[in-house]
Amino acid sequence: MNPEYNFAFLDEGSKREIRRSILKAVAVPGYQVPFGSRELPIGRGWGTGGIQLTLSLIGPRDVLKVIDQGSDDSVNAVNIKKFINLCSDVATTTDSTEATLIQTRHRIPEEPLRNDQLLVFQVPLPEPLRVIEPSEEATKLMHAEADYTGIWLQLYESIMKYGKVTIATEYPVTVEDRYVMNPSPIPKYDNPRLHESECLYLFGAGREKKIYAIPPHTKVVSLAFDDVPFEIEHMEGRRCRLCGAENVYFDELIDRETGAVSYQCSDTGYCSKRRLRKEADC
Amino acid sequence: MINKEEAVLQVRDLLLRYGNGCECCRSRQPMEKNRCPRCGTVWAVRNVSFDVYPGEVLGIVGESGSGKSSVMKSLYFDHEVTGGSAFLKQYQDGKVNVFGASSQQRRYIKNHLMGMVYQNPLLGLRMDYSSAANVAEKIIAAGNRNVAFMDGRTVELLEAVEILTSRRAEPPRNFSGGMQQRVQISKALANNPGLLLLDEVTTGLDLSVQAKVLDLIRKIRSRYNISIILVSHDLAVIRMLADRTMVMLDGQVVESGLTDQILEDPQHAYTQQLVHSLL
Numbered sequence: 001m002n003p004e005y006n007f008a009f010l011d012e013g014s015k016r017e018i019r020r021s022i023l024k025a026v027a028v029p030g031y032q033v034p035f036g037s038r039e040l041p042i043g044r045g046w047g048t049g050g051i052q053l054t055l056s057l058i059g060p061r062d063v064l065k066v067i068d069q070g071s072d073d074s075v076n077a078v079n080i081k082k083f084i085n086l087c088s089d090v091a092t093t094t095d096s097t098e099a100t101l102i103q104t105r106h107r108i109p110e111e112p113l114r115n116d117q118l119l120v121f122q123v124p125l126p127e128p129l130r131v132i133e134p135s136e137e138a139t140k141l142m143h144a145e146a147d148y149t150g151i152w153l154q155l156y157e158s159i160m161k162y163g164k165v166t167i168a169t170e171y172p173v174t175v176e177d178r179y180v181m182n183p184s185p186i187p188k189y190d191n192p193r194l195h196e197s198e199c200l201y202l203f204g205a206g207r208e209k210k211i212y213a214i215p216p217h218t219k220v221v222s223l224a225f226d227d228v229p230f231e232i233e234h235m236e237g238r239r240c241r242l243c244g245a246e247n248v249y250f251d252e253l254i255d256r257e258t259g260a261v262s263y264q265c266s267d268t269g270y271c272s273k274r275r276l277r278k279e280a281d282c
Numbered sequence: 283m284i285n286k287e288e289a290v291l292q293v294r295d296l297l298l299r300y301g302n303g304c305e306c307c308r309s310r311q312p313m314e315k316n317r318c319p320r321c322g323t324v325w326a327v328r329n330v331s332f333d334v335y336p337g338e339v340l341g342i343v344g345e346s347g348s349g350k351s352s353v354m355k356s357l358y359f360d361h362e363v364t365g366g367s368a369f370l371k372q373y374q375d376g377k378v379n380v381f382g383a384s385s386q387q388r389r390y391i392k393n394h395l396m397g398m399v400y401q402n403p404l405l406g407l408r409m410d411y412s413s414a415a416n417v418a419e420k421i422i423a424a425g426n427r428n429v430a431f432m433d434g435r436t437v438e439l440l441e442a443v444e445i446l447t448s449r450r451a452e453p454p455r456n457f458s459g460g461m462q463q464r465v466q467i468s469k470a471l472a473n474n475p476g477l478l479l480l481d482e483v484t485t486g487l488d489l490s491v492q493a494k495v496l497d498l499i500r501k502i503r504s505r506y507n508i509s510i511i512l513v514s515h516d517l518a519v520i521r522m523l524a525d526r527t528m529v530m531l532d533g534q535v536v537e538s539g540l541t542d543q544i545l546e547d548p549q550h551a552y553t554q555q556l557v558h559s560l561l
Binding site for chain 2: 141145147149152153156157159160161225226227228
């Protein structure tokens with residue numbers, strides 16, 4: 001650890017402010033709490049919301065895992081993990097069951113999380129209503145009055161045009177029958193994992209200066225019309241080419257020469273754990 | 283004894299003012315049209331009162347800047363009024379002033395009890411969404427979450443305004459001005475409102491299309507027994523549709539009565555001029 005810096009980079013005052021915003025976010029599930037996003041040695045919009053949440057919550061005994069679209073080894077994930085380790089010396093892992101704090105971009109790990117774990121999301125655009133209304137003042141009013149007609153209209157328009165809702169990621173959810181929330185760009189496959197979970201989910205948007213949360217055992221319902229139910233991606237009939245897993249979220253790989261399609265677990269930690277276990281069994 | 287019919291809408295002393303006003307204009311000294319020469323305050327609508335009865339068409343006629351559209355936009359909460367009150371029979375049994383309603387209640391009134399058709403379709407429609415979605419927006423806003431119901435209702439409404447159902451997935455952007463106006467009308471009718479506000483709906487349309495839209499409004503009125511407030515600067519439109527008419531000038535009502543009466547025997551100098559200039 002570089003002794004020139006405070007533990008976990010941020011000064012204690014900043015951490016305290018962020019923790020206060022987190023407490024408010026937990027108290028009002030799905031509500032976007034504004035906070036004073038700090039300067040970091042990383043450009044805004046490159047995971048700075050998630051990093052600030054992690055830095056303000058991490059302690060010396062924590063075990064950290066960072067993933068980017070399910071992968072422990074992507075540049076973004078590796079660099080964030082290195083940076084946090086550099087200023088806190090906490091242990092890191094790729095095993096999501098060993099970690100106490102997981103920072104993620106665009107995925108929820110396959111293995112169910114426990115109530116002693118935290119999942120921190122990096123969020124590019126926290127406002128689910130931004131696509132229909134550019135003004136922050138207007139969207140705040142719409143949330144206050146629970147005026148979500150515009151977002152439902154988008155779903156209807158999609159059904160009208162394509163016969164189904166075509167949103168693949170950032171599929172909006174209603175939290176505790178009140179706020180409509182953007183679950184960050186996770187695939188809608190992961191949406192059901194937000195509902196009645198064991199662990200605390202925290203969402204941080206550094207550029208947009210917003211924090212929001214889904215506490216354990218919170219009702220989270222993906223938006224759907226009465227007669228057109230919410231559907232996740234179909235993963236049936238696919239197997240991971242490395243570990244043989246089924247019914248998980250896959251990355252699709254297409255061989256350039258032959259055009260053959262194969263699948264691989266998007267959650268690399270889960271995949272390598274399964275392979276290690278297999279080797280041990282042999 | 284005459285059984286008096288209850289008004290669908292009662293408006294009392296509606297006031298819309300831009301500026302604070304001064305002693306000069308408050309004491310009703312002469313103004314330059316509706317603007318106070320001393321303080322520059324514009325009195326867009328000055329103490330306008332009227333009633334609308336079930337199933338009738340009330341016409342408001344006047345030159346541009348006379349305050350007729352301001353009355354409509356005040357009633358639809360597009361403008362915040364300076365003073366006055368309005369009572370809708372369907373809202374709290376006509377006992378509560380709708381101008382005092384919270385913004386949530388206003389949304390309820392706009393979505394359930396009133397329909398508005400603007401002169402400019404850009405104000406009333408989402409040009410990039412399909413026509414069906416434009417109509418469905420009102421139904422969604424009223425709390426319905428059933429796609430099959432909305433599909434059925436949008437087909438029914440678009441048929442009622444003679445838009446081919448095969449074109450319902452097209453955005454109004456692809457349509458002619460008259461068709462856009464008809465989509466607006468079907469949107470306004472989506473939740474069976476008791477009161478329809480039509481603000482210069484035929485202005486800017488060519489004569490044959492105008493006739494079609496006017497004919498449609500007549501049909502809608504007889505079919506749904508809906509009350510209509512119709513704003514127009516065109517006396518021909520007013521003569522065709524309105525049962526009663528108010529003539530507005532400089533933010534005030536200068537004359538009102540049965541449409542035939544006003545057209546045959548205008549009392550106010552301005553109305554006389556207006557009727558005489560009717561070719």
